Amino acid sequence: MTGHLAERLDAFVDGELDTVALHEAELHLASCAVCSRQVASRRALSGVIRGSLPRFTAPESVTRMPVTRTPVTRRPWMGLAAAVALIAAAGIGGYDIGRRQADASGMREAVVSSHIRSLLASHLTDVTSSDRHTVKPWFTGVLDFAPTVVDLSAQGFPLIGGRLDYIAGHRVPALVYTRNRHVINLFQWPTTRGDVPIGSSVDNGYNVLHWVTDHTEYWMISDLNDAELRQCAVLIH
Amino acid sequence: MHRARFDAAVLPYLDDGYTLARYLTRDDEAARDVVQEACLRALRHVEGLRGDDGRSWFLAIVRSRCVEWFREQGRGSVFVEYDETVHVPEAGDEANGTDDYRGATSERVLAAVDALPAVFREVIVLRELCGLSYRAIAEVTGVPAGTVMSRLARARDRLRVILTTREEP
Numbered sequence: 001m002t003g004h005l006a007e008r009l010d011a012f013v014d015g016e017l018d019t020v021a022l023h024e025a026e027l028h029l030a031s032c033a034v035c036s037r038q039v040a041s042r043r044a045l046s047g048v049i050r051g052s053l054p055r056f057t058a059p060e061s062v063t064r065m066p067v068t069r070t071p072v073t074r075r076p077w078m079g080l081a082a083a084v085a086l087i088a089a090a091g092i093g094g095y096d097i098g099r100r101q102a103d104a105s106g107m108r109e110a111v112v113s114s115h116i117r118s119l120l121a122s123h124l125t126d127v128t129s130s131d132r133h134t135v136k137p138w139f140t141g142v143l144d145f146a147p148t149v150v151d152l153s154a155q156g157f158p159l160i161g162g163r164l165d166y167i168a169g170h171r172v173p174a175l176v177y178t179r180n181r182h183v184i185n186l187f188q189w190p191t192t193r194g195d196v197p198i199g200s201s202v203d204n205g206y207n208v209l210h211w212v213t214d215h216t217e218y219w220m221i222s223d224l225n226d227a228e229l230r231q232c233a234v235l236i237h
Numbered sequence: 238m239h240r241a242r243f244d245a246a247v248l249p250y251l252d253d254g255y256t257l258a259r260y261l262t263r264d265d266e267a268a269r270d271v272v273q274e275a276c277l278r279a280l281r282h283v284e285g286l287r288g289d290d291g292r293s294w295f296l297a298i299v300r301s302r303c304v305e306w307f308r309e310q311g312r313g314s315v316f317v318e319y320d321e322t323v324h325v326p327e328a329g330d331e332a333n334g335t336d337d338y339r340g341a342t343s344e345r346v347l348a349a350v351d352a353l354p355a356v357f358r359e360v361i362v363l364r365e366l367c368g369l370s371y372r373a374i375a376e377v378t379g380v381p382a383g384t385v386m387s388r389l390a391r392a393r394d395r396l397r398v399i400l401t402t403r404e405e406p
Contacts (some may be wrong), residue, residue: 011386044338057252058252116277182248204281
């Protein structure tokens with residue numbers, strides 16, 4: 001005859017004892033009223049917990065991009081420009097959109113996250129159309145600048161639509177192109193910077209291209225190979 | 238492909254992840270943010286997952302994101318290693334016959350679980366609601382299975398004392 005279950009009580013109730021220990025416990029329980037009551041109490045408690053504690057269902061939005069809670073202002077880019085100026089003046093970190101390459105890693109990370117979210121959510125496009133005359137006007141209703149929308153179907157990069165996305169807390173247009181089933185996201189927004197040639201980097205296995213032209217900053221990202229992605233960027237550039 | 242592997246290994250456990258986050262943070266919005274960030278992190282790193290079952294792996298990501306959330310709130314001490322030696326286990330009163338849980342309404346059970354220290358609350362949720370083995374709970378919480386067992390015992394002792402006490406009318 002072995003001793004009381006003591007610290008083995010929970011392991012017994014949870015079915016976590018090995019065969020030998022389980023056999024010993026059962027032998028002991030057959031003749032010990034105290035331990036039997038403890039086992040009964042534990043089982044009752046588990047029943048009460050399982051019967052009373054709610055299980056929660058994950059809201060559908062957890063696999064989608066974060067919903068902005070920023071109130072829609074008439075000219076959000078004014079606020080952005082002011083914020084950038086402030087950050088630049090204070091010399092602190094953050095998404096410094098107006099600065100050089102070294103500062104771009106935070107922005108690149110945001111672009112990568114946005115790209116991943118778009119794939120994760122099965123929510124690639126808000127407006128699904130290969131016609132730039134449909135896609136471009138759609139954005140004018142939700143942005144206060146007109147994004148450049150180019151159709152590259154003839155060059156093998158069909159446009160499949162556009163999406164309103166959020167980068168660093170700001171609304172940005174995302175244009176979605178494809179190439180042999182690879183998804184390409186193209187983000188753009190106005191900037192005060194001068195032209196910057198196409199530069200490429202790799203982040204999390206994605207190829208990321210960045211350039212500035214005509215006071216518009218572009219970020220392009222895809223799992224497509226660098227050469228073909230660059231080809232696409234050159235066509236837009 | 239990242240996405241297909243994520244769908245198979247992680248998506249089935251979104252509700253488990255959300256339930257854990259919800260009980261740990263006790264905040265709907267925080268739980269949603271935590272799980273969303275955990276999903277992003279899981280998708281980025283799913284190639285490193287060994288085996289096809291991502292449950293413990295994903296729940297561990299959710300839990301560590303919860304720990305970070307507490308830290309960001311300036312409440313990092315919530316998850317400070319619970320010193321098992323200074324907390325004397327509540328004495329059992331075996332002589333009093335079978336415990337009576339008839340007064341344990343849903344509200345009382347929820348309040349009692351919510352009042353547990355975080356390291357106790359999580360083992361109760363992982364065991365009773367998610368149905369994880371000690372070994373899986375150990376993987377999620379990063380402590381040995383023996384510690385899981387003793388934390389479960391302490392947590393249940395506390396719940397038992399609270400829930401078998403008759404509420405004053």
